[in-house]
Amino acid sequence: MRAICRSFLHMLKFIRHDMMLFAALTAPVLAGMAIKFIVPFIEKSLIQFTGMNAVISPYYGLFDIFFASISPAMFCYISAMVMLEEHDDHIDRYLFITGLGKNGYIISRIVIPALFAFVTTAVLLPIFRLTDLSAAQIIFLSLTGTLQGIIIALLIAALSSNKLEGMAVTKLSSLIIFGAAAPYFISSPFCFCFSFLPSFWMGKSIYDNSLIYMVPSLFVGGIQIIILQRKIMKSLI
Amino acid sequence: MIKVNNLTFSYTKKSFIRDLSFSVFEGEIFGFLGPSGAGKSTLQKILLGMLPGYQGSAIVNGTECREHKSDFYESIGVDFEFSTMYDKLSAKENLLFFSSLYGRKSRSVDELLRMVGLENDTDKRVSDYSKGMKSRLNFIKALVHDPKLLFLDEPTSGLDPTNSRLMKDIILEEKKRGKTILLTTHNMQDAAELCDRVAFIVGGQIFALDSPHNLIMSKGAAKVSYTWNDNGEQTASCPLDRLSEDKLLNKLIAENRLLSIHSSEPTLNDIFIEITGRTLV
Numbered sequence: 001m002r003a004i005c006r007s008f009l010h011m012l013k014f015i016r017h018d019m020m021l022f023a024a025l026t027a028p029v030l031a032g033m034a035i036k037f038i039v040p041f042i043e044k045s046l047i048q049f050t051g052m053n054a055v056i057s058p059y060y061g062l063f064d065i066f067f068a069s070i071s072p073a074m075f076c077y078i079s080a081m082v083m084l085e086e087h088d089d090h091i092d093r094y095l096f097i098t099g100l101g102k103n104g105y106i107i108s109r110i111v112i113p114a115l116f117a118f119v120t121t122a123v124l125l126p127i128f129r130l131t132d133l134s135a136a137q138i139i140f141l142s143l144t145g146t147l148q149g150i151i152i153a154l155l156i157a158a159l160s161s162n163k164l165e166g167m168a169v170t171k172l173s174s175l176i177i178f179g180a181a182a183p184y185f186i187s188s189p190f191c192f193c194f195s196f197l198p199s200f201w202m203g204k205s206i207y208d209n210s211l212i213y214m215v216p217s218l219f220v221g222g223i224q225i226i227i228l229q230r231k232i233m234k235s236l237i
Numbered sequence: 238m239i240k241v242n243n244l245t246f247s248y249t250k251k252s253f254i255r256d257l258s259f260s261v262f263e264g265e266i267f268g269f270l271g272p273s274g275a276g277k278s279t280l281q282k283i284l285l286g287m288l289p290g291y292q293g294s295a296i297v298n299g300t301e302c303r304e305h306k307s308d309f310y311e312s313i314g315v316d317f318e319f320s321t322m323y324d325k326l327s328a329k330e331n332l333l334f335f336s337s338l339y340g341r342k343s344r345s346v347d348e349l350l351r352m353v354g355l356e357n358d359t360d361k362r363v364s365d366y367s368k369g370m371k372s373r374l375n376f377i378k379a380l381v382h383d384p385k386l387l388f389l390d391e392p393t394s395g396l397d398p399t400n401s402r403l404m405k406d407i408i409l410e411e412k413k414r415g416k417t418i419l420l421t422t423h424n425m426q427d428a429a430e431l432c433d434r435v436a437f438i439v440g441g442q443i444f445a446l447d448s449p450h451n452l453i454m455s456k457g458a459a460k461v462s463y464t465w466n467d468n469g470e471q472t473a474s475c476p477l478d479r480l481s482e483d484k485l486l487n488k489l490i491a492e493n494r495l496l497s498i499h500s501s502e503p504t505l506n507d508i509f510i511e512i513t514g515r516t517l518v
Binding site for chain 1: 285286287307308310311313315317319320321322323324325326330334335337338339340382
């Protein structure tokens with residue numbers, strides 16, 4: 001456990017030396033402020049301009065889901081970038097044969113950042129939310145958002161062999177958060193084409209105001225994490 | 238310290254390492270010599286527990302490598318051929334971080350840096366280090382937790398003769414401190430100088446295993462070459478163990494007409510080529 005904590009703290013030190021990754025840490029707060037203050041302002045302007053009762057406010061739930069996805073996605077993206085840099089420099093291979101080991105490495109680079117992402121989301125979501133989310137919904141969105149973040153980090157680490165490829169894979173893998181829009185814009189049963197994405201069930205849960213969709217969301221996310229984790233453990237030699 | 242029995246491993250359907258058996262005793266320097274692709278790195282990975290899918294047995298410090306737990310690495314230090322340092326951090330920061338990953342009491346980082354002549358560059362970023370400095374830093378990283386067993390992969394590669402000598406002296410010093418050292422190298426001179434025993438490995442198989450001295454002596458007797466002046470410089474040679482039978486040599490000695498005389502043993506490299514039919518490239 002000592003080695004895992006040291007490894008995680010070392011990652012924070014490493015991030016401090018990388019301005020791009022350090023800046024990415026501020027993304028959740030910046031995104032939250034943009035959602036909280038700019039989106040309602042745009043809505044007000046649009047209502048005045050169009051004369052309609054509501055233009056984007058029916059989709060405020062979707063903004064909350066995106067915010068719940070952003071913090072974990074950014075935290076896990078940072079972790080994945082650190083992992084890729086360590087891979088490029090052969091450092092990961094060395095860390096596996098220290099007291100840290102392969103499992104300790106994965107815990108310090110994926111699991112602990114994900115826990116931080118969960119706590120950060122659970123704290124920031126009540127501050128920046130646009131809808132009246134219940135405490136249960138906040139916990140659910142933070143949890144599924146975190147699972148999604150882990151999936152993004154694992155996808156980046158599994159599909160890229162260096163930091164440059166990682167940037168490209170980040171853009172592609174981030175698309176998985178857009179599954180949340182399917183229940184809002186695609187009618188049933190066609191929207192279920194996206195049911196393999198945890199974000200789809202997040203969208204479904206908020207759109208239908210039902211927490212029962214937490215079950216398939218966690219199930220789908222859990223399965224994907226297990227598959228990706230196995231792939232990564234095999235490739236990390 | 239290390240006991241390998243009937244070890245077989247393959248990346249594909251074809252065996253890459255075939256039926257290897259050998260032991261490394263406590264306190265010895267054991268060298269693995271072979272050309273690129275011979276299976277040296279794969280064997281090292283197996284012994285480090287990184288490739289658990291092997292057949293047979295590979296026991297390191299009493300632990301079967303495929304069943305190791307995290308404390309397995311507490312007593313193992315590894316110096317890979319390539320740098321495994323954080324370029325953006327200083328040498329000292331790197332060493333302090335890596336030493337913090339072990340439960341064992343660490344050796345003094347300042348002392349280690351002084352040992353390899355890097356005491357004036359401790360706070361310099363590793364990215365600003367030369368190749369030779371990185372190589373020395375990489376080497377002492379393997380020593381920070383004072384392991385019992387050292388895996389060294391080409392430890393003198395890329396070093397100038399002075400630093401190469403320094404590194405070899407440190408390796409011999411670590412042996413005196415009781416460490417067991419597994420050395421992987423292309424460099425026959427290093428192997429002959431450092432190793433108590435060497436194994437020639439080609440195509441995933443061991444072709445010979447003995448001390449460098451025994452290997453040299455078993456495969457070729459030393460010769461004596463001599464020159465003299467007889468209407469220009471003349472050269473001749475004869476086996477060392479038949480010197481007294483060489484009438485010409487005896488006559489030249491009696492007449493004090495020898496210009497030069499020296500013995501020449503085959504090198505470990507010659508023996509490697511003779512046994513394996515391969516060069517070390």
